Amino acid sequence: MLNITTFLDANSKRLDKNVLYNPTTGNKYNSGEILSIISGIGRELKDLGIAKGDRVLIYLNNSEEYLFSLFAIWRIGAIAIPGNRIFTANELEYIVGDSRAKLMITDEDAKDLIDIETYVPKDISKFKDSDALEAENTDWDDLCQLQYTSGTTGKPKGAMLTHGNYFTAIHNECDVLTLKQDDVYLGIYPMAHVGLSWSISALRSAAYYILMEQFNIDEYLELCQKEKVTVLTGMPPVIHSLTTMDRREELKTVREIVSGGGPLHKKIWKDFHETYAIPIINAYGLSETIVIGTGTVIRPEDYREADRFESVGHPVCFSEVKIVDEDDSSKILPQYEQGEIALRGPAVAKGYWGNEEKTKASFLEDGWFLTGDIGYLDEDNRLFITDRKKDMIVMSGWKIYPTEVEEVLIKYPEVKEIAIFSINDCHRGEIPVAAVVWENEADDDGLIAFARENLSRYKVPRKIFPLDELPRVNGWKLLRRELREMFKD
Numbered sequence: 028m029l030n031i032t033t034f035l036d037a038n039s040k041r042l043d044k045n046v047l048y049n050p051t052t053g054n055k056y057n058s059g060e061i062l063s064i065i066s067g068i069g070r071e072l073k074d075l076g077i078a079k080g081d082r083v084l085i086y087l088n089n090s091e092e093y094l095f096s097l098f099a100i101w102r103i104g105a106i107a108i109p110g111n112r113i114f115t116a117n118e119l120e121y122i123v124g125d126s127r128a129k130l131m132i133t134d135e136d137a138k139d140l141i142d143i144e145t146y147v148p149k150d151i152s153k154f155k156d157s158d159a160l161e162a163e164n165t166d167w168d169d170l171c172q173l174q175y176t177s178g179t180t181g182k183p184k185g186a187m188l189t190h191g192n193y194f195t196a197i198h199n200e201c202d203v204l205t206l207k208q209d210d211v212y213l214g215i216y217p218m219a220h221v222g223l224s225w226s227i228s229a230l231r232s233a234a235y236y237i238l239m240e241q242f243n244i245d246e247y248l249e250l251c252q253k254e255k256v257t258v259l260t261g262m263p264p265v266i267h268s269l270t271t272m273d274r275r276e277e278l279k280t281v282r283e284i285v286s287g288g289g290p291l292h293k294k295i296w297k298d299f300h301e302t303y304a305i306p307i308i309n310a311y312g313l314s315e316t317i318v319i320g321t322g323t324v325i326r327p328e329d330y331r332e333a334d335r336f337e338s339v340g341h342p343v344c345f346s347e348v349k350i351v352d353e354d355d356s357s358k359i360l361p362q363y364e365q366g367e368i369a370l371r372g373p374a375v376a377k378g379y380w381g382n383e384e385k386t387k388a389s390f391l392e393d394g395w396f397l398t399g400d401i402g403y404l405d406e407d408n409r410l411f412i413t414d415r416k417k418d419m420i421v422m423s424g425w426k427i428y429p430t431e432v433e434e435v436l437i438k439y440p441e442v443k444e445i446a447i448f449s450i451n452d453c454h455r456g457e458i459p460v461a462a463v464v465w466e467n468e469a470d471d472d473g474l475i476a477f478a479r480e481n482l483s484r485y486k487v488p489r490k491i492f493p494l495d496e497l498p499r500v501n502g503w504k505l506l507r508r509e510l511r512e513m514f515k516d
Contacts, residue, residue: 067154104163167191196320320374
């Protein structure tokens with residue numbers, strides 16, 4: 028028996044304290060009330076015919092209902108499919124068809140969006156006094172979630188995550204953050220992404236989890252100060268915003284900030300540290316590994332050796348990492364040589380749902396998972412990410428890694444944000460170009476001159492496109508594919 032929701036049973040019998048607060052609704056919950064609510068939702072799902080192994084899609088905004096629905100699905104042994112509320116009807120139909128989902132949990136506005144039976148969780152507070160529903164008997168390898176990838180390189184793939192995967196991930200995250208029951212955790216990650224596991228870890232430790240439905244920088248800082256937040260989440264764009272202001276008073280109780288979901292540029296990381304002296308827990312993992320369930324991380328104690336502000340740290344407990352040749356995964360590369368990052372550990376997904384071909388291509392028989400990311404290891408086994416394999420630009424045989432170029436060009440004073448991507452070129456195959464959000468006035472000539480001074484000639488962007496903002500998923504994960512579509516010939 029390993030049903031991941033049973034930590035709520037243990038905490039409800041041990042503590043009588045609030046562990047969840049939603050500032051939007053004003054609602055607060057202790058572990059016992061959460062257990063009762065998910066039991067009530069779980070019973071209603073069972074009444075709708077949902078049984079162990081059935082797939083259930085969640086299509087809600089960040090909310091208590093989203094979190095409790097996820098737990099309820101796990102409680103009854105069904106398989107959750109976390110959906111993003113920005114998905115279109117076509118995207119939802121693809122996921123439903125691929126997963127053969129039996130039900131969609133949504134709200135009144137979307138219940139008729141696609142042809143599938145729906146469940147709308149209403150007035151969930153009525154379940155606060157419900158008897159606990161016995162957790163379904165699930166094992167380590169029983170699926171609890173299909174985490175569909177973003178689909179930036181084709182159709183989304185459903186990573187098959189298990190109760191055992193989540194057990195490992197939560198253990199590792201509680202360990203890395205040294206979460207205690209008197210901690211105050213402010214979570215801003217979208218619930219459709221496995222970054223949510225950080226929040227579940229906060230609940231597991233019985234810390235006080237503050238759930239932000241929509242990110243707003245002013246509310247974010249106000250909550251930090253008012254609630255005396257100790258553990259803060261901050262995606263790279265949020266950390267970047269904080270470097271442009273001095274809000275040390277609001278962040279004075281914060282002992283660490285978690286970053287993930289995209290590269291944290293060296294300049295931004297260093298500027299943040301110099302301003303706030305708050306260690307950033309820079310983590311690396313993927314949907315297929317539940318972030319650092321199997322991954323790497325920089326811990327606060329690593330900062331004595333992390334003054335380069337580049338590494339995503341050492342493997343977390345139970346994790347292994349190696350660098351392999353991009354064309355031959357059996358060839359392990361030496362220290363400092365760039366290649367594809369491979370991970371192995373107990374939080375690696377079982378493969379991709381219904382896709383044997385892509386499973387075999389990424390999940391090797393000896394347990395290693397080929398991430399598609401490019402990086403290297405130093406002499407202390409610290410991992411450095413240089414780029415996405417599939418984002419690599421090949422121009423006349425030259426390999427260009429966008430993140431490497433961005434790390435240099437973000438230092439130009441007039442650049443607020445920058446993204447390097449490729450467009451087709453009839454002579455050279457593809458060429459590197461830049462989308463730039465300027466601090467004030469555009470300065471194309473100055474940026475190109477700076478690039479020529481600091482980069483090899485072939486890495487210099489051939490064109491610059493001004494934008495008011497870069498396209499991101501929920502304001503955080505950069506969408507290079509969308510940039511390529513925006514500026515293609």
